[in-house]
Amino acid sequence: MSRARFEKFKQVLRQRQHDMTLLTDQVHKAQNISAMLRTADAVGMAEIHMVQPSRGRLVYHHTAGGSGRFTGTVVHPDIQTGMGVLRDKGFKLYAAHWSDRAMHYREADYTQPFxxxxxxxxxxxSDYAAEQADEHLTIPIIGMVESYNVSVAAAIILQEAMHQRQQRGMYDRELDEWDPAVREILFRWMHP
Amino acid sequence: MSRARFEKFKQVLRQRQHDMTLLTDQVHKAQNISAMLRTADAVGMAEIHMVQPSRGRLVYHHTAGGSGRFTGTVVHPDIQTGMGVLRDKGFKLYAAHWSDRAMHYREADYTQPFxxxxxxxxxxxSDYAAEQADEHLTIPIIGMVESYNVSVAAAIILQEAMHQRQQRGMYDRELDEWDPAVREILFRWMHP
Ligand SMILES: C[S@@+](CC[C@H](N)C(=O)[O-])C[C@H]1O[C@@H](n2cnc3c(N)ncnc32)[C@H](O)[C@@H]1O
Ligand SMILES: C[S@@+](CC[C@H](N)C(=O)[O-])C[C@H]1O[C@@H](n2cnc3c(N)ncnc32)[C@H](O)[C@@H]1O
Known part of the structure; x- marks a missing residue:
């Protein structure tokens, strides 16, 4: 391991956002999950959560653009568990969803844990996720299609989240190299 | 054809942006092209341009999310032709590209033809496209990956373009139903 690579690891780790994550509600296509994992890494997510599709297996490549290895994945058996776990951590649940109570995605506050x-x-x-979500966010559409591709929609919203967090200086943190959690991650990245 | 569907056609057509398009430089994966076509339709593009990959065939589904049929596609043999055609129309050429002369994608002006x-x-x-582009735009990355998926990157930038055009009221146009170009498109949409 070169010194430069070690410094890169530390820089990325320093900017990791532990209070921002993604939860996929039975998304199942490998290329969509891979693209979301890649975006999650790019915007600084430490891990993402996925709900196992009730039909079919959850397959994805950890290799898209080199991501995956650096963003952890947690798989939940159902949406109830997934949302429960995240709510217990104090996260707001923002659903990307078109509904009567939806707001424009740029109007949400992404600087709080979500x-x-x-x-x-x-x-x-799912109906459950729509009911339980704290907010519904929509991305406007001015065309004939009814929705964006799911990984595209996630990226559009997460880019706004990153933008808000950058404005707030939330990526400018110090890294505590003596923190056991930090050492554990660094060790894992260095020894795949 | 129901009255509602006809009205929807007219509403979409009224908002079509004829001075905003996409040019793919040898992008070849079907799912990426389909996702970009879907995004292009969603943000109001009347057509997109693609450069034929030098290896392999250009394959894509016109069906992703129902798009494609409503956004035209123009295929060019090479990037020189593609960029030439668009420059002749008076479009600025903005390349999504990481370089020394790149600017943050939110700093570009998307209200002019591009x-x-x-x-x-x-x-x-390609080197040619990078040299000839009027501007290079980058989307920040705060992780280990080196880039976003191409359809994700396109969507992030086009969403900003749509946002700027909405702020400027560029989608609030009247439709001239007597314009032959408008009648031609309406006819094509009504008779697939
Ligand atoms: C392909 S869409 C699902 C379309 C599905 N036919 C429906 O009616 O909901 C997959 C997911 O992407 C997200 N999504 C797609 N387009 C969106 C938009 N315009 N606004 C908010 N979320 C969107 C939502 O989370 C959605 O559930
Ligand atoms: C997967 S990337 C290509 C990565 C390739 N290995 C390279 O070095 O350029 C495909 C295209 O998506 C766009 N893209 C991806 N990430 C981007 C970013 N962070 N900023 C600007 N454009 C990006 C660019 O147009 C790029 O050529």
């Missing part, structure tokens, strides 16, 4: 909940490719968000 | 040039999955933007 999890962005994304619906499945065909079925969209 | 084409967003996207690089290929592996090779990125």
């Amino acid at each position: 999890a962005l909940v994304m619906g499945a490719e065909k079925e969209g968000l | 084409a967003l040039v996207m690089g290929a999955e592996k090779e990125g933007l």
Whole structure:
């Protein structure tokens, strides 16, 4: 391991946002999950959460653009568990979802702890997730299509989250190299 | 054809942005092209341009989320032709590209006529396209990955373009139903 690579690890780790994550509600296509994992890494997520599709297996490549290895994944058996775990951590649950109570995605506050909940490719968000979400966020559409690709929609919203957090200086943290959690992650990255 | 559907066609057509397009520089994966076509339709593009990959065929589904049929596609044999055609129309050429002369994508002006040039999955933007582009735009990354998925990167930038155009009221146009170009498109949409 070169010195430069070690410094890069520390720089990325320093900017990791432990209070911002993604929760996919039965999204199942490998390329969509891979693209979301890549975006999650790019905006500084330490881990993402996924709900196991009730039909089919959850398959994804940890390799898209080199991501995956650096953003952890947690798989939940159902949406109730996934949302429960995140709510217990104190996260607001923001669902990307078109509804009467939805707000424009740029109007939400992404500087507080939050999890962005994304619906499945065909079925969209489950009724449970829609009911339990604290907010519904929509991305405007001015065309004939009815929705964006799920990984595209996630990226558009997360880019706004990153923007707000950058404005607030939330990526300018010091790294405590003596923190056991930090040492554990650094060790894992260095020894794949 | 129901009255409601006809009205929807007219509303979408009224908001079409004829001075905003996309040019893909040898992007070849079907799912990426389909996702970009879907995003292009969603933000109001009347057509997109693609450069034929030098290896492999250009394959894409016109069906992703129902798009494609409503956003035209123009295929060029090479990037020189593609950029030439768009420049002749008076479009600024904005390349999504990481370089020394790049600016943050939110700093560009998307209210003037422009084409967003996207690089290929592996090779990125060609040298020719990078040299000839009027501006280079980058989307920040705070992680280990080196880039976003190409359809994700296109969507992030186009969402900002749509935002700027909405602020300027550029989607609030009247539709001239007697314009032959408008009648031609309406006819095509009504008779697939
Ligand atoms: C392909 S869409 C699902 C479409 C599905 N037919 C439906 O009716 O919900 C997959 C997911 O992407 C997100 N999404 C797509 N377009 C969106 C938009 N315009 N606003 C907010 N979220 C969107 C939502 O989380 C959605 O559940
Ligand atoms: C997967 S990337 C290409 C990566 C390639 N290895 C390279 O070095 O350029 C495909 C295209 O997406 C766009 N893109 C991806 N990430 C970007 C970013 N952070 N800023 C600007 N454009 C980006 C660019 O147009 C790029 O050519």
